[in-house]
Amino acid sequence: MNRVKSLRIEKGVEISMLSYVLGISQDSMHAYEDLDKQPNWYNASLLADYYNVSQAYLLGETDVRDYSKLIEDVQAELREAKQELRLARRNNWISPDNIRQICNRKNLLQARVKHLKEEQQIYGNGSAC
Structure with a gap:
């Protein structure tokens, strides 16, 4: 499971709600979670801020969360x-x-x-x- 998905599940939020709150399409969210594509810089920034992690952690570039x-x-x-x-x-x-x-x-x-x-x-x- 990738971090975009695991962080969402850990926070207990549905894709539809996250999509609405952050203004990222549900299709994009599904693609990020299915590893079909990586979030662009802006969306990665939104997701990282939402989960209070670095973009590098979100994208799997480091294992250090905080x-x-x-x-x-x-x-x-x-x-x-x-x-x-x-x-x-x-x-x-x-x-x-x-x-x-x-x-x-x-x-x-x-x-x-x-x-x-x-x-x-x-x-x-x-x-x-």
């Missing part, structure tokens, strides 16, 4: 790693190898946050409007 939430989660994990590192250094209770592992984890998380923010710039969180 970059803001994912970035928040990774940043929280990064804060935990930094706190763990501060405590370990302050209390001298862990080996240098373990400190290196925590440092590596922190660096990977920082790189992941940077990468996700770059993707968010490209794909947006809602439509690209």
Whole structure:
């Protein structure tokens, strides 16, 4: 099942109602859901806004539905790693190898946050409007 259809079903909306609300013909909606054609930029923008996802997610170009939430989660994990590192250094209770592992984890998380923010710039969180 494609995302246009799965998002509509998830939201519990009929094609006729969605078609009416967004001003997209029912024939076009059926074609999008049957994978006969992809929505043009304008219709993809309308659908993405309606479902509060990026156009890239709607069209299957990325599996990230909400970059803001994912970035928040990774940043929280990064804060935990930094706190763990501060405590370990302050209390001298862990080996240098373990400190290196925590440092590596922190660096990977920082790189992941940077990468996700770059993707968010490209794909947006809602439509690209």
